[in-house]
Amino acid sequence: MNLLENLNAAIAYLEEHLGDPLDWEALARKAGCSSFQLQRMFPYLTGMTLPEYVRRRRMTRAAADLLAGDARVAEVALRYGYESPTAFNRAFKAVHGVAPSAARHGGAQLATYPRLTFTLSVKGAEPMDYRIIEQPAFRVVGVPSGNGDWNVEDAGEKATAYWAELGPRIHEILALMDGSEPAGLLGVQLCRDGAFDCYMACVATDAPCPPAMAERVVPAATYAVFECVGPMPQAMNELWHRILTEWLPASGFEWATGSDVERYLTPGMTAPDSRSEVWLPVRPAR
Template sequence: MNWLEDLNAAMRYIDAHLTEDLSAATVARVAGCSPFQLERMFPYLAGTTLAEYVRRRKMSQAAIDLREGGDRVIDVALRYGYDSPTAFSRAFRAVHGVAPSVARRPGAVLALYPRLVFTLSVQGGNAMEYRIVESSEFRVVGIQADNGPWSVECAGEKATEFWASVGPRVHDVLACMDGSEPAGLLGVQFCEKGAFDGYMCAVATGAPCPEGMTERVVPAATYAVFSCEGPMPDAMDSLWHRILTEWLPSSGYTWETHADVERYLTPGMTAPDSKSEVWLPVRPAEG
């Protein structure tokens, strides 16, 4: 199966198992990727998170069950994995704008979110320049994000919040540089056993880890490296969108579940001429 077929198989699987616990790990197995990758790419491909898509599909089907069947609201709630009628009602209102009991009334206005079908679309033909870099493992030292629980789906928002909180401490991180590569200020999103495992503002270095900072090792990997110009976070978000929707499906490479690295090359990250890079771990696609 190819990349699009795998994703569409996962969407069909979701629809066939709406009354079951649809974890990211389960759906990712059908899609042929890791939960980290699926949750990371899904918002770029679908415009919403995987969890929100599953919720919308469940509530779409729940509305049909309520409108056409004679089941009690509590029965439908349990069918779609809600032990509490209150939680079910909250989820139902978020999708349809009305309480579940209203779904049975004649003329009730409900929302239907159809099953997603991914297709190959032809873009504007703009070239995406990249280079392949073979990197041995490297040690990083810096500040580990601790601003509440993270998930892959909220990583962009959380990263923006985290960088704002780092403030002047970034100079303490930069002071740890000793010429190790990749040089510059790094944003590293770690992946462990296919799942999100933390984010750091860091530098590659062999210097001792100062008190109050964290050290970790970024594993050896082959990276596809893309250049970015423009203010953070918008320019970086736009580049990630192009990488995952345009470059990756047609590149001949598969996204590896190692650490993703963003490299910031100019001091003013929000300046119009800010320069940065995305280092995407990859391996040649099979077949």
């Protein structure tokens, strides 16, 4: 199946298990990608995180059940995975603006969030130029961040804050450049066993790793490389959105498990003519 068919299969699976805990691995298998990729992709495609979509769908169905009058509030709460009435009440009010008891008695204004369906929107207004490269494995040294409690779904926002906090340490990282390829300042989303490991501002280098930094090896991969022109982070975020919503569904490629690379080619990252690249690991669609 292609990407859109896989995503719709994941949504169908989700609808059948709305009362169960969110099973990232099962959903990722249905979507034909890793859990890391699904978490990254979903907000770009839908404008919301997957847990938020699940919450909205659960509360849509819960409101319908309460209006039907076939169950008490506590029973509906359990039906959709809430053992605590307080947690269910809070989630319900966040979606509908009223308490479950008010919805049960009728007359309250409620919100409905329909089931998602993924379709291909052919825009074609602007071409998306790319090239395919075979990149051998390379060693990077830099400052890692985002491990532990970094939520992959808001990785773009986290990365923006991370770069701002990095400040003058960028010069310490750049000082490690020794002609190794790929040249330039890199931002790498590193994975381990298909799961998010960390985000790292780094350079490819054979230089020794300083005590206050870390080193990783980015595995060999086939990459689709996209050029980006414009100020960071807006231009990069817009490019990622186009890659995942326009290019990937129609490309004949799949997002392969691996490390995503952002390559910054000019020193003034916030300048209007700032140049950078996105390297997306890919494989032929199956």
